[in-house]
Amino acid sequence: MPKTLFEKIWDAHVVHHANDGTCVIYIDRHLVHEVTSPQAFEGLRMAGRPVRRPENTLAVADHNVPTTNRNLGISDPESKLQIETLEENVKEFGITYFGMNDKRQGIVHIIGPEQGFTQPGMTIVCGDSHTSTHGAFGALAFGIGTSEVEHVLATQTLIQKPAKTMRITVDGTLSAGVTAKDVVLHIIGLIGTAGGTGYVIEYAGSVIRDLSMEGRMTVCNMTIEGGARAGLIAPDDKTFAYIKGRPMAPSGENWDKAVAWWKTLPTDEGAVFDKEIHINAADIAPSVTWGTSPQDVLPITGIVPNPDDEPDTNKKAAIIRALDYMGLTAGTKLTDIPVDKVFIGSCTNGRIEDLREVARVAEGKKVAATVQAMIVPGSGLVKAQAEAEGLDKILLAAGFEWREPGCSLCLGMNEDKLNAGERCASTSNRNFEGRQGRGARTHLLSPAMAAAAAITGKLTDIREMK
């Protein structure tokens, strides 16, 4: 029987199948960071359990690390303790760790692919919802809670039931100014933040195939914003070329064996999905969110919606609440909304391609006097690459801040946060109430559009930038 990519990976990882359909599935790779792991290690310690496969586990500090003056250490005592706790845990349990001053340090979902730790056909988990990012490589990757982090550390498995399958096919050619970020924002707008609940989504079609690996990661990254367990993209030559030669990638004879298996993974002709969605690339515009859910998205040419146009009472109440929080009035043109801050970075858009795009838009221009714009590369290696290409010079000359890698203003756990009422054009993934700081207002958009907003001081249609 023809099988989907998801079914092939799932079947290759079933350790035990109970009569009621509950499965124990094997986990190939486990990424660990400081925020969601301390209680898991503590649980192991209390029960006297070791980490089953420390060599399949990789740890990094990313959520809490400062993005400036790193030589001074971490000033917040709680953040400091959390990172010190991780450092003690990795030492005690024998796990590879990239510390704050290691040049390989960065956001957990950037460093996995960068090191070749992420590979097709694997099951990959992390105590972080954006683990879906790794699906860009044709790996089944999903976020878990801390109890499950402990479960994986102790057993290298998880207890699960298979997900339903959805395929989203995007065919055609993207219009000028439309990027991977716009594609995924459009998809979330279409299916809603709960549209993917219970599903693993496979992205297919010419647009997805034509995306770079960086673009594919952006799409898979935000799959969780559509509620799905994981996103997947069939591995192809582009995937293999990206992985080849990376420090943790297979080599020699193993490389050939791996590629031969990886090539068997794409969904078979005639395989059946529980749900299929088709999108025409021509319908996707440069997009931006106006509300407090990633599904609150519109083309940049749009206007702030009117709650009175919404017939559903609950949805109408949600729009009223969002407009009140965002300080927006129905009917306002999106391009008339001024911004105070611009954040470029995160596991969604903190990769080298994103920074090249920002530099391309910003070259020879200046950040508006009313705007503070910060760039936080996704990892030390991304930062080094950008500097080798001279991007930092272009960006600094334009007035952007050039910072150290980490999660930063995406969730504001470190000192990078917005003040109440401040409005931010952000390349991150969540515009929730309070996400970037109490009372902070977030507009999600692509790196190019964020760069444009930094220069003009307001939300801007990238196609209008000269």
Add this chain to the structure above:
Amino acid sequence: MTPFKTLTSIPAALRIMNIDTDMIIPKQFLRTIKRTGLAAGLFYEMRFDEQGNKKPDFILHREPYTQSTILIAGENFGCGSSREHAPWALLDFGIRCIIAPSYSDIFFNNCFKNGILPIVLPQAQVEELMNRADDKQDITINLPDQKIVAGNTVYDFDIDAFRKHCLINGLDDIGLTLEKETFISTYEENRSKERPWV
């Protein structure tokens, strides 16, 4: 984990869709290395003003809802971040059961790991129960029978049999999985033959 069998309470109704885990427990409370003590951060921005004063109008600050152990909410409850601090905070505050039309997958899963029962009911039934909560009428959750008794009305709910078993008996599923050690070891041996690069 505390076993869950039956629970009686006047529920608190939170009429908001897409309550995300950032709303349930904001980032500043995630810098802990413990599972306990998170009640202080539960729904922080809805419960406290910028100076840290209690907002008396918030449902969980109003009588009799200060004593609620059941929360009723809008669809897609617990979406967003995977932080298990969300169910930890709910539990620490005293919430043992949530009723909503739908949940995010990760949050839903995290609840079971902490002895919290998340019940899915159709929107119309959720609204009936919310109205009843507003009238300060209690309800009883009976997990073994999979029923909610609300006065003269009884609602049936579905739950995965394995999860029900673990909740009722307060089981730690790491212990259960470790009983399958032979299966895991066999899988690992096969994996290193079939996919030696992994």
